[in-house]
Amino acid sequence: MLFEQILFFVAAIGAIGGALGVVLLRNPFYSVLSLIAHLLALAVLFLLLRSEFLAAAQVVVYAGAIMVLYLFVTAYVGGAAPSAWRGGEAGGIGQLGVIMAGALFIVISLAVLGSSLDALDTRGAELEPGFGSPGEIGQLLLQKFLIPFEAASFLLLVAAVCAVMLARRRRGLDDDPGEAVGP
Amino acid sequence: MDVVWFVVLSALIFAIGAAGVMTRRSPLVILLCTELMLNACTLALLAFARMHGSGDGQIFALIVMVVAACEVVIGLGLIVAIYRKRMALDVDKLSELRG
Numbered sequence: 001m002l003f004e005q006i007l008f009f010v011a012a013i014g015a016i017g018g019a020l021g022v023v024l025l026r027n028p029f030y031s032v033l034s035l036i037a038h039l040l041a042l043a044v045l046f047l048l049l050r051s052e053f054l055a056a057a058q059v060v061v062y063a064g065a066i067m068v069l070y071l072f073v074t075a076y077v078g079g080a081a082p083s084a085w086r087g088g089e090a091g092g093i094g095q096l097g098v099i100m101a102g103a104l105f106i107v108i109s110l111a112v113l114g115s116s117l118d119a120l121d122t123r124g125a126e127l128e129p130g131f132g133s134p135g136e137i138g139q140l141l142l143q144k145f146l147i148p149f150e151a152a153s154f155l156l157l158v159a160a161v162c163a164v165m166l167a168r169r170r171r172g173l174d175d176d177p178g179e180a181v182g183p
Numbered sequence: 184m185d186v187v188w189f190v191v192l193s194a195l196i197f198a199i200g201a202a203g204v205m206t207r208r209s210p211l212v213i214l215l216c217t218e219l220m221l222n223a224c225t226l227a228l229l230a231f232a233r234m235h236g237s238g239d240g241q242i243f244a245l246i247v248m249v250v251a252a253c254e255v256v257i258g259l260g261l262i263v264a265i266y267r268k269r270m271a272l273d274v275d276k277l278s279e280l281r282g
Contacts, residue, residue: 004184005184008184008188012188012192015192015196016192016195016196016199019196019199019200019219020199022199022200022203022212022215022216022219023199023200023202023203023206023207023212023216023219028209028211028212028215031211031212031215032215035215035218035219038219038222039222042222042225042226045189045192045226046226046229048184049189049229049230049232049233050233051229051232051233051241051244053241054225054229054241054244054245054248057245057248058248061248061252062248062251066251066252066255069255069256069259070211070214070215070255070259073211073259073262073263074211076263076266077211077262077263077266077272094206096205097202097205097206098202098205098206100201100202100205101198101199101201101202101205102198102202104197104198104201105194105195105197105198108194108197108198109191109194112187112190112191112194113187113191117234119186119234119235120185120186120187120190120234121185121186121187122185122186122234123184123185123186124186124233124234124235124236125233125234125235125236126236127236128236131236131238132238132241136238137238137241137242137245140238140239140241140242141242141245144239144242145239145242148242148246152246152249152250155249155250155253156249156252156253158253159252159253159256159257160256162256162257162260163256163257163259163260166257166260166261166263166264167260167263167264
């Protein structure tokens with residue numbers, strides 16, 4: 001019990017620190033690395049919530065695959081912008097954004113704490129032995145949630161086709177004539 | 184740990200991501216902040232799945248992860264296309280649809 005609390009606070013501090021790093025660091029490359037740290041801390045929190053499969057998927061798919069895509073594009077596009085913050089010439093817009101986000105946090109917290117969900121202050125319902133295991137996830141995906149599962153796969157297909165269309169070199173549309181020559 | 188801790192933590196991460204979307208100007212970092220917000224939603228979904236003791240919320244979280252992957256692919260494709268056109272990677276300057 002005590003170990004669980006210590007683990008929660010360590011992982012929560014890691015997650016908040018990673019999130020702040022994403023927002024505050026100037027170099028986008030460091031922002032991506034900070035997001036990876038955030039995702040790993042979040043995977044620990046998922047484990048505390050007894051969702052082992054999601055934690056593993058978070059580490060392997062998110063921190064492993066998607067973030068590598070981000071790192072490649074960040075390295076391709078290049079380093080820090082000269083003025084990363086909008087506050088520069090736009091006046092108080094940047095500060096306004098921070099204030100709005102603080103208000104958003106307060107509103108969501110009030111909505112959660114003021115809700116009449118009694119179970120929020122407990123550790124949750126009693127769990128069956130297989131809760132969160134790959135077997136149970138697979139059974140739910142292929143029986144109860146078959147249509148959302150197929151819709152998700154179709155969505156992935158559409159996204160892949162769109163990415164190919166976006167990355168294609170269009171003949172005559174590129175500014176650099178040397179680049180447009182290709183198969 | 185009580186479930187409410189996880190929900191409040193996810194609200195905090197969501198607010199940090201929203202602050203990033205509103206204050207940063209590089210589209211790459213704005214995409215990263217959107218990821219933060221999606222992850223906060225995943226954490227809230229898993230907390231509620233734990234609260235009810237049913238696996239439905241975990242399936243929902245898995246679908247959110249799929250949507251996040253699609254969003255990353257399209258967003259990064261757009262950023263690379265913008266970069267190839269030699270346009271400034273700055274959301275304040277990218278105010279026209281015409282390429």
